[in-house]
Amino acid sequence: MTERPSANRLSAQELHDIDAYWRAANYLTIGQIYLLDNPLLREPLRLEHVKPRLLGHWGTSPGLSFIYAHLNRAIKQRDANVIYICGPGHGGPAMVANTYLEGTYSEINPDIALNEAGMKKLFRQFSFPGGIPSHAAPDVPGSIHEGGELGYALSHAYGAAFDNPDLVVACVVGDGEAETGPLATSWHSNKFLNPALDGAVLPILHLNGYKIANPTILARIPEGELRALFVGYGYETLFVEGDDPALMHERMAIVLDDALDRIKAIQDAARRDLKTARSRPKWPMIVLRSPKGWTGPREVDGLKTEGFWRAHQVPLSGLAENPAHLRMLEEWMRSYRPEELFDTGGAPMATIRATAPEGDRRMSANPHANGGLLRRSLELPALHEHAVSLERPGGVKAESTRVMGSFLRDVLTLNQASKNFRIVGPDETASNRLQDVFEVTERAWMEEILPEDVHLAREGRVLEILSEHTCQGWLEGYLLTGRHGFFSCYEAFTHIVDSMFNQHAKWLDACRKLAWRRPIASLNYLLSSHVWQQEHNGFSHQDPGFIDVALNKKADVVRVYLPADANSLLCVTDHVLKTWNRINIIVAGKANSWQWLSIDEAKVHCDAGIGIWDWASTDRGDEPDVVMACAGDVPTLETLAAVQILKRHIPELKIRLVNVVDLMTLQPKEHHPHGLSDREFDALFTRDRPVIFAYHGYPWTIHRLTYRRTNHDNIHVRGYNEEGTTTTPFDMTVLNGLDRYHLVLGVLDRIPEPAGAHIQLKQAMEGKLIDHHAYIREHGQDMPEILGWKWEQ
Structure with a gap:
């Protein structure tokens, strides 16, 4: 990212262009929710131009596009390497609109071209049978986060930033999402991000005030409390607030420049002198406060809509029964002045297209958001070097997961230069007998390290936090951006991430139907300290049911392995680290137990x-x-x-x-x-x-x-x-x-x-x-x- 001094204000041309881009994105968003035909309103809007079932979410969309437009400006001016994670659950139409304006969507889907016919197809397919979902699903280029994964956006963002020193991950956190437990814990991810070695995450907390039918907590608490909350989390909080588009463009440009300048200053200082990376920096974050359903209908049937929960989904419904709503929809769409945004053929005006970056710098075309493009196979050690030697079945005892730990230690060593393998877990790496990995790395830790502490370091490649949600989110983000990893967890508590597992399995399944989505490394679980080895911790720690959750998913995605001894576990571990687009579950105990198969016998047995x-x-x-x-x-x-x-x-x-x-x-x-x-x-x-x-x-x-x-x-x-x-x-x-x-x-x-x-x-x-x-x-x-x-x- 090249350095650029922060501008005091946008030029008149910049303000015009960025606002035009934003209006175009908003227009395309509304069109996706409502229209079947007449995409450019070349004739008066009639009921037959409107979808019979209106699905989608307007409320969060204008804010998402506002952020997207400003990130585009910053990327162009700085030649920055940025991806966009859309946390708000139903921002799909906005994300599709922006990828369409950037041209990426049409490159992937040539039938949805940058013309009137392509726009009609774009509108028709959204939330329509045979079309695309309403979330920022795998269908949306640039997405690594499904909108249905409410609460995981920030942990995904930090997972993407680890070991990606040139990447900035802009992560929009919705204020409804911010109320979830997984999201609340993930703010602590800044305690693990090394400015000398990792990329940066720019959290953007979008406060539009409401969830589906209720106000949100962070939007209602006093600003002093809000600021104090994020000071406590360790962030420098920058505010952008208002509803006047021109003033908000000015404020957002200044604040975004300030945030990116701070990120660059932090990283430059740490990379000039690694000693400066010995303490955790105060990373910037942005709080964007804008109305829900911004620029939409202010009132519908005499009831407040813009800036209220009524804007959450479809502000104007029942069009067949209420012709006044159809007229309001047309007025609303024409308020963006589409004749200024699209040429006679229906393509976005050249000035609008020019506001977006080019090539791989487009957030929708960034290879980090299609991690399979960057994935490289791991170099793996020879199994015989780690095998348990036995002359006959039951002739020797060994701790199976400890043997696995020595194998993973060598995986870390062999891939040290590429820095593309990490182990995550909730404070259980040593407990699960994988402690041999600490011979070659430590636990990542950016807080104070005391003289009596062991296995903590700023550059550690083991990530431990006592939150299974955050561990899972980190690893998913890491895998989705082209790297490899392992998640070690007590078997009973893997249930905590049941929902995250489900969503990742659905993501992988959806990606199989998209030829342009390249395969990513598999999500690998080690479930140890299992049900039969939790007699000391009691009933609460005894539950093997995660396997049953996994078996509900499609066969192409899930694998479950139950190796009986250390050599079988070695063979299974070697195998899963070579796979892609899978979720592999390995259940193996850590107790010192009898061994049954030689490594050669185990290979044959595990292959079958x-x-x-x-x-x-x-x-x-x-x-x-x-x-x-x-x-x-x-x-x-x-x-x-x-x-x-x-x-x-x-x-x-x-x-x-x-x-x-x-x-x-x-x-x-x-x-x-x-x-x-x-x-x-x-x-x-x-x-x-x-x-x-x-x-x-x-x-x-x-x-x-x-x-x-x-x-x-x-x-x-x-x-x-x-x-x-x-x-x-x-x-x-x-x-x-x-x-x-x-x-x-x-x-x-x-x-x-x-x-x-x-x-x-x-x-x-x-x-x-x-x-x-x-x-x-x-x-x-x-x-x-x-x-x-x-x-x-």
């Missing part, structure tokens, strides 16, 4: 996603008497322990053990690209033999995935049944019937033997459960045979 473990089976390739299936590290351990009991007491029983890493393999192939065909599924699970399935999460998930399979009626699932407390690790499995003794009982109840044939073993298992119950209440830990168990061939 599911398979028979011959070394643990006794069917020797024949048709089994029972299939014992497992998915997840603790379910795998308990299943193996159950198999060992059965082998000892019923050596003639033919057992097949099937382990599942990729949960999606259980779905039919026609429903998921990773799914097994019916023939493949039957080859593993048989067509008529009992299947005892030990599963990490809620049992009905397995039934949901397999209900169309031939042998579904014989599949009996053990999993988490919402039974938990503060107890011992093994007791968690007992409470939910997932333990080895219940699994053995499940087999005995279903194998085709004469009644009572194995009564002694059944009684022994029931006795073990009684012994366990008594032992843990006396000793406070699990029985020695549980703590000292190991696999025997």
Whole structure:
């Protein structure tokens, strides 16, 4: 961004041009909401020119276009690299209007050309069947933030700015959005932004006073309190207030220049002398206070509209029943003087087009807003360098996520120069045993660092804040602008971002239908400290249900992996870091536990996603008497322990053990690209033999995935049944019937033997459960045979 002294005021020509651009954007916005035909009002407006269903939101739109116009001026004058994040939920028509004026929209959609016919198509498609949504969805070039993601705009903006030193992210925060919890926390993101190494975020809080039907808090509190609030957050607050367009243009130009000058001064000082980056700067932000529905109808049917909540959606409705409203609509649209804005062919006047930047400097064409254009593959370490060495299954113990941490440490090292990989999480990197990453980086931190602090640094590549919302928003913004990352979180608390997960999945799904949207790196979750390892924290920390939220999304987007040991986890981690346009969920424990597969065996197993473990089976390739299936590290351990009991007491029983890493393999192939065909599924699970399935999460998930399979009626699932407390690790499995003794009982109840044939073993298992119950209440830990168990061939 080249330096430019702040101007005291706009020249007459600048004022004329910027106002004309703004009027054109407003005209195009109203046209999208209302019109099917007669886009340039070349004839009197008639009812047949208007859409039968009026959808869309006018209230926030004029303010959004006002900001867009002024950012364009600043970009041109400074050669600035800027993207625009539209936080207000329903600003879609304004964002489309601006991208159309810049020409980008027509470049992507040649049939919506810069002429009268193109304008008619532009208007018709908005919120119309077969058209485009009302939000700033993926269809809108320049957008990395769907308007439906209310509350995440600012965290997306900071995620985009990390490691993008030349980028300015202008983030408009609506005053309704500002009332959400995720947005309130994200103001603290400035404590993690390094002016020497990162880009800048310019928050623009747009106070237009109202939500759908109520005033907004920040618009009503006294200005002193408002200013103090943002001083407390650590910002220099610059105000632009009023409703007179000419005066507001002057004020906005001066304030925006001031803000960009302050950003440049902060960055220049930090980059000249890295010591100046040792303290957090006071970044500028702008508070824009303008009327809701600015320049729209002041009153409708005698009721206040402009500057009131009635302007939120469609100020003039019921046009068929009220011809006066149709006349008001025409007067409103003609008030922008479209004959001055568009030429005889319907194209924006050359002077209006000239106010926008050119090429990639257009915010709608900036490659950072189509991050797949910038995405580069990560350089990944060799798996064998991190693999757990074992001579036989169950021959050694390891902390699976710690092994993963050493792998991620080397990912950070190998990609240090490109600075395109970050780890985020809510204060849980070390807790989840990923602490080896701190050998090569630290946690980012721009506040005071005390002598006794550990692993804090201004240039750290691990981002931790105790807000899952902010972590998710940061990582999404980082990925959407072309980089890679990992989100580590306690399993139960990943639910906090359910809505954000849903919106990102919808974004990715929508992008698949847009050829011009290039694929971005996948959003990767590690869910650790999972349900079976939260016995010490109790019931509130025990919930594996995030998997079920994920399974509601389309098959092309979501993957769920349940590696049973460290080498399987390594293979899955290596795989997901190579994928794009996915959401990958990995569930893996951090406890020191037995390891089952060599790295070469793990590669084969994970590539298939599911398979028979011959070394643990006794069917020797024949048709089994029972299939014992497992998915997840603790379910795998308990299943193996159950198999060992059965082998000892019923050596003639033919057992097949099937382990599942990729949960999606259980779905039919026609429903998921990773799914097994019916023939493949039957080859593993048989067509008529009992299947005892030990599963990490809620049992009905397995039934949901397999209900169309031939042998579904014989599949009996053990999993988490919402039974938990503060107890011992093994007791968690007992409470939910997932333990080895219940699994053995499940087999005995279903194998085709004469009644009572194995009564002694059944009684022994029931006795073990009684012994366990008594032992843990006396000793406070699990029985020695549980703590000292190991696999025997």
